[in-house]
Amino acid sequence: MTSSASYNVFCDWLDVTFSPTNAPYPELNRLLLDAGFDVESSDRSVFVYSHQSSLQGKLVMGSTRGTFRVSASGAICATLRTLGVWQDYLATLSTSPHKVTRLDAALDLRMDGADLVQCMRDRYPSGEVNLRRKAVRTSVILEVRPDGRESGSWYAGRRSRARFTARVYDKALEALAKRGQLLPPTARVEVTAAGADAGATLRDAAQPHALFWHIAAPA
Numbered sequence: 001m002t003s004s005a006s007y008n009v010f011c012d013w014l015d016v017t018f019s020p021t022n023a024p025y026p027e028l029n030r031l032l033l034d035a036g037f038d039v040e041s042s043d044r045s046v047f048v049y050s051h052q053s054s055l056q057g058k059l060v061m062g063s064t065r066g067t068f069r070v071s072a073s074g075a076i077c078a079t080l081r082t083l084g085v086w087q088d089y090l091a092t093l094s095t096s097p098h099k100v101t102r103l104d105a106a107l108d109l110r111m112d113g114a115d116l117v118q119c120m121r122d123r124y125p126s127g128e129v130n131l132r133r134k135a136v137r138t139s140v141i142l143e144v145r146p147d148g149r150e151s152g153s154w155y156a157g158r159r160s161r162a163r164f165t166a167r168v169y170d171k172a173l174e175a176l177a178k179r180g181q182l183l184p185p186t187a188r189v190e191v192t193a194a195g196a197d198a199g200a201t202l203r204d205a206a207q208p209h210a211l212f213w214h215i216a217a218p219a
Contacts, residue, residue, distance in 0.1 A: 002120040010075035010081075011205045013104035014192060016093050023068035024096045031092055032179035035085050042215065054079040056179065074104065090202050103200040105215075106190040112152035113170025113187040120168050121154060129156045129219050131164045131191075145173055153164075156219070163198040164215045166191045191215040 018024070029047075033039070035057070036055045048061030057075025062068065070093065072080070080086040092128050109116065120144040121140060130136040136157035142150050157165030171188040191212055193200040204211040 005106050005121075007209075008193065009107050009209045011077050011103065011208045012106040013072065013102060013192070014077060014205050015069065015071045015100070015102035016094050016202070017099050017101050017196075018068040018070075018133060019070045020063050020066070023070075024092055025061065025068070027092045027095065028070065028089075029197070030058070031085065031088060035083050037082070043045070051076070051079050051083075053082070064082060068129050069101075071102075074106070086204065090206050094202050096201075099196040100200040101194065101196055102191055102199075103193045103198075103204055104191075105212040106188055106214060107216075108171060109189065110185065110189050111188045112151075112185040113172060113183055114145070114149050116156045116168055116187040116189075117151060129166075131156055131162075131166060132213055134162070136160060136162050136165065143173075143176055145170075146176075163195050164191065164193060166216065166219070189216060206219070 005086045027037070032049050035051075037051050039047050039049050041047045041062075046060060046064065049059040049061065050057065054075045057079060059073070059076045060069070062069045079084070080089050084105060107167045110131075117140070120138075124138050127138050128139055131137075137160070139158050140152060141155075142152035147152050151170040153167055154168035155165070155167050158167070167188075167190045168188075170189055172183040172187040175183045193215065200211060
C-alpha cells in the first residue's frame with residue numbers, strides 16, 4: 001500500500017494580505033522582476049505580473065478594500081517553483097505581519113478523472129459531506145468528453161462561505177478544454193482553506209501535505 005506521505009501535494013493558489021502601510025511590496029517586486037516577470041498596471045495601485053513561461057497565470061498585488069493583497073494563481077505558484085524561487089517568494093511574504101486568506105492544496109492522481117468524479121458521486125448520494133466538523137453541500141458540473149464519456153467536476157461547498165471546501169475533477173479534460181493541452185488520464189483532488197480564521201499559514205504553502213490531509217481525510 002502506498003502511504004499518504006508519498007503523494008506529491010502542492011500549493012495551487014495562495015492569497016496573502018497585509019496592512020497597506022506595512023507590505024513587502026518593494027522586495028516582492030524586485031524578486032519577481034529578477035525572476036523574469038513582466039508587470040502591468042492601469043492605475044499604479046494594483047499590479048499584475050505574468051511570466052512568458054505561463055501566460056495563463058497571473059499574480060495580482062496591490063491595495064484593495066483597506067488591505068494590501070498578494071494573490072498568486074496556481075499557474076504562478078507552479079512557475080515560481082519551476083524557476084526555483086518559490087521558497088524565496090514565501091520568505092519575502094513572511095517579512096511583514098500578514099494573514100493567509102486563501103490556500104489551495106492539490107494532488108494529482110494518474111487515473112481517469114471520470115472514474116474519481118463518479119466515485120465521489122456514489123460515495124455521497126445524499127448531497128452532503130463532512131470535510132471537517134460541519135457538513136457542506138455537494139454539486140457536480142458535467143459534460144461529454146470527446147470519447148463520449150460524461151465527466152467534469154465534483155464540488156464540496158462550492159460558492160459557500162465554508163472555511164474548507166474541495167473539488168475533485170478531470171484534470172485532463174480541463175487541460176484539453178481550456179488550453180488544448182493533451183495530458184494522460186489525470187484526476188485532481190483540490191482542497192481550499194479560505195478566510196483568515198481557517199488557520200492556513202505560509203508554512204502550509206511551503207509544505208501543504210498536512211493541510212491537504214487535514215481537510216481531505218477521511219472524506
